Amino acid sequence: MEPVIIFDKVSKSYHLYHHINRLKILILKLYNSVSAFRSSRYEALRDISFTINRGEVVGIIGKNGSGKSTTLGLIAGVIRPTTGKITVRGRVLPVLELGGGFHPELTGRDNILLNGVLLGHTRSHVKERRDEIIEFSGVGEYIDQPIKTYSSGMLTRLGFSIVVNLEPEILLIDEVLAVGDKEFQKQCINKMMSLKKKGVTMVFVSHKMDELLKICDRVLWINDHTVHMDGNPSEVTSVYLDS
Amino acid sequence: MNATLRYQIDLIFTLTQKDLAVRYSNSYLGYLWSLANPLAYAMTFFLVFKVFIRIDMENYAMFLIAGLFSWQWFSNSITMAPTIFIANDSMVKKVNFPRSTLPFSTTLQDMIHFILSIIVIVAFLLYYDMKPALSWIYGVPLLLVLQFFMVFGLSLLLSSFNVFFRDIERLTNILVMLLFYSTPIIYSETMIPDRFKLLLYLNPITPIIISWRKLFMEGTLDPLFLMLSAAYASGAFIIGYIIFKKLSWKFAEAL
Numbered sequence: 008m009e010p011v012i013i014f015d016k017v018s019k020s021y022h023l024y025h026h027i028n029r030l031k032i033l034i035l036k037l038y039n040s041v042s043a044f045r046s047s048r049y050e051a052l053r054d055i056s057f058t059i060n061r062g063e064v065v066g067i068i069g070k071n072g073s074g075k076s077t078t079l080g081l082i083a084g085v086i087r088p089t090t091g092k093i094t095v096r097g098r099v100l101p102v103l104e105l106g107g108g109f110h111p112e113l114t115g116r117d118n119i120l121l122n123g124v125l126l127g128h129t130r131s132h133v134k135e136r137r138d139e140i141i142e143f144s145g146v147g148e149y150i151d152q153p154i155k156t157y158s159s160g161m162l163t164r165l166g167f168s169i170v171v172n173l174e175p176e177i178l179l180i181d182e183v184l185a186v187g188d189k190e191f192q193k194q195c196i197n198k199m200m201s202l203k204k205k206g207v208t209m210v211f212v213s214h215k216m217d218e219l220l221k222i223c224d225r226v227l228w229i230n231d232h233t234v235h236m237d238g239n240p241s242e243v244t245s246v247y248l249d250s
Numbered sequence: 251m252n253a254t255l256r257y258q259i260d261l262i263f264t265l266t267q268k269d270l271a272v273r274y275s276n277s278y279l280g281y282l283w284s285l286a287n288p289l290a291y292a293m294t295f296f297l298v299f300k301v302f303i304r305i306d307m308e309n310y311a312m313f314l315i316a317g318l319f320s321w322q323w324f325s326n327s328i329t330m331a332p333t334i335f336i337a338n339d340s341m342v343k344k345v346n347f348p349r350s351t352l353p354f355s356t357t358l359q360d361m362i363h364f365i366l367s368i369i370v371i372v373a374f375l376l377y378y379d380m381k382p383a384l385s386w387i388y389g390v391p392l393l394l395v396l397q398f399f400m401v402f403g404l405s406l407l408l409s410s411f412n413v414f415f416r417d418i419e420r421l422t423n424i425l426v427m428l429l430f431y432s433t434p435i436i437y438s439e440t441m442i443p444d445r446f447k448l449l450l451y452l453n454p455i456t457p458i459i460i461s462w463r464k465l466f467m468e469g470t471l472d473p474l475f476l477m478l479s480a481a482y483a484s485g486a487f488i489i490g491y492i493i494f495k496k497l498s499w500k501f502a503e504a505l
Contacts, residue, residue, distance in 0.1 A: 021503055022503075080343070080344075080502060083344060083345065083346055084346035085342070085343060085344060085345065085346050085502040086499075086502045086503055087499055099346070101344045101345060103340060103341075103344050103345070104340060104344070107340030107341065107343075107344060108340060108341045108344070108345065110268060110272055112271070112272045112275040112276070113268065113271060113272065113275075117268070117271065120264060121264055121265075121268050124260055124261050124264040125261070125264075125341055125345055125347050126345060126347075127257070127345075127347065129256065129257055129260050130260045130263070130264060153275070
């Protein structure tokens with residue numbers, strides 16, 4: 008068992024930036040706004056610790072606003088913990104929200120390159136993989152159309168296809184897959200199963216208990232900004248559903 | 251080559267290519283539009299100052315052209331700078347890529363436009379019986395590097411601040427307008443009365459604009475203006491980079 012994601016007593020609080028998003032307010036009430044700024048913190052995660060091992064597939068459940076997305080952001084390294092220590096070993100690839108990191112005026116083909124490079128791959132590597140990505144996405148002849156013409160389902164397909172075909176070591180999925188049709192969702196689950204067999208570590212936020220039961224080795228229930236329960240998927244989900 | 255550097259070059263190349271493709275999508279005349287703006291300004295200023303006000307200067311049209319294109323690079327980049335991270339918020343919030351590549355590639359993109367517009371400057375020179383000097387071979391790359399670092403530094407500064415204070419965007423528009431009239435572009439530096447001369451040296455873009463014009467029209471580089479340009483460029487870059495470093499880790503939270 009090789010730990011690849013370690014959260015050691017991690018807390019994260021946010022400043023509420025809306026207090027200072029006007030320069031006018033900052034200048035007119037400098038003293039007040041500074042003290043308001045200091046005091047207005049929102050605690051998203053409080054003192055959480057857990058370890059995820061290589062090849063584990065971990066589901067995260069919890070109410071809206073409980074800190075699930077903050078946890079994924081911390082793993083991806085886009086935000087830093089306020090206190091505590093996070094260790095992540097391996098290349099993290101997040102599945103972006105609908106159309107995130109795409110440019111609407113560019114074709115699907117160009118967007119694959121743009122997105123793949125932004126996700127940390129070289130141009131030549133993305134180009135090598137491009138045919139596979141197009142094939143898996145199932146957008147067909149639309150691939151040479153600007154993606155502003157795509158439906159939301161097609162965008163999700165393309166986005167998911169890019170990430171899973173670029174050999175992630177750690178895959179983060181934030182409730183985006185709910186958009187595609189049934190067939191695509193099945194295709195996604197199959198792909199995730201095959202990535203799991205290859206030893207890819209996955210962290211997966213979802214509200215669909217049947218999906219979680221199908222592919223997860225473990226489920227974390229985040230409630231009230233802490234890990235409320237951590238364990239076997241069927242146990243955690245049944246307690247969660249009863250609560 | 252070092253793998254990280256190799257990747258960063260790929261990233262900058264891809265982002266610049268994207269910016270260029272987006273800029274010219276759905277546009278029939280494409281690149282020609284980026285010439286239209288400074289040329290329209292040149293025509294207007296020529297009409298107003300040469301024909302109506304009768305400014306006492308030979309080759310006034312050439313004079314305008316030699317300053318307006320480098321100004322265009324500066325003003326395009328600086329006006330766009332505040333929106334850079336906001337426009338790419340979904341990427342910034344989810345992916346941990348080197349954020350400085352975004353302002354870098356927009357600066358690069360505007361530099362490429364400027365380089366392409368040198369053809370127009372050459373055409374005007376030939377029309378006025380002048381020709382490009384040999385000194386361009388080292389002068390052009392030197393000034394390109396200086397202006398690049400000045401614009402990149404200011405872009406880092408403005409784009410980082412604007413994530414937290416959205417008013418920077420409005421403020422920038424006004425400052426760019428004020429800078430335009432306080433920079434010797436439509437008038438020459440020799441016309442400024444002595445008591446305002448200090449202003450000339452305090453304006454950070456004056457030295458580089460004058461340097462470009464001297465290089466294009468006379469084929470010379472003035473050491474004083476060159477040194478001032480270098481000083482302002484390194485100052486802008488260092489300050490911009492420090493501010494960016496201090497703020498960039500919070501971008502994903504504040505966007």
